Amino acid sequence: MPSSNSxxxxxxxxxxxxxxxxxxxxYVGEPGRVRxxxxxxxxxxxxxxxxxxxxxxxxxxGVARGMFEEPDVERVHRELQxxxxxxxxxxxxxxxxxHLDDDCDCRKPLPGMVxxxxxxxxxxxxxSVVFGDRAGDMMLARAAGIPGILVNPYGEYAGPEPLYxxxxxxxxxxxxxxxxxx
Ligand SMILES: [Mg+2]
Ligand SMILES: [Zn+2]
Numbered sequence: 190m191p192s193s194n195s196x197x198x199x200x201x202x203x204x205x206x207x208x209x210x211x212x213x214x215x216y217v218g219e220p221g222r223v224r225x226x227x228x229x230x231x232x233x234x235x236x237x238x239x240x241x242x243x244x245x246x247x248x249x250x251g252v253a254r255g256m257f258e259e260p261d262v263e264r265v266h267r268e269l270q271x272x273x274x275x276x277x278x279x280x281x282x283x284x285x286x287x288h289l290d291d292d293c294d295c296r297k298p299l300p301g302m303v304x305x306x307x308x309x310x311x312x313x314x315x316x317s318v319v320f321g322d323r324a325g326d327m328m329l330a331r332a333a334g335i336p337g338i339l340v341n342p343y344g345e346y347a348g349p350e351p352l353y354x355x356x357x358x359x360x361x362x363x364x365x366x367x368x369x370x371x
Contacts (some may be wrong), residue, residue: 230278324348
């Protein structure tokens, strides 16, 4: 563990990428396909102002499937960061799982990416939260022992009961900051 004092450790907002921050058009491996969803920059700004580390945790099995390579994932993340910055939003760190099956402790719903971020960045896990649009994200929250906020108002959902079912990331962030975070 990096040295960290729990009294000053930041909580984290663990954010799914596809379908939560950007349009989920399936295996996004090119920067030109990054479409930031409405309200996302403001949601990230609010989280930052509330003292949260904003950490993307995303499964990118397109790498294991041979559809694109890790530098492509990183290019997509740089583009996302560039677009967000135009609107005063930002992500503090990106973690992705490039794998598909076995030999991996990081593919959501496994908590490997969350555990790595907590260790590397000295985060306060107990005050942290997960935002995502799929059951795997809510299972990740459960595995990490923190609340999960589902950003998926209309789609079918069969997974662990989220703390809140939000219309958008911004709606979910406002709910969390106003009603849960103290
Ligand atoms: Mg998603
Ligand atoms: Zn992995």
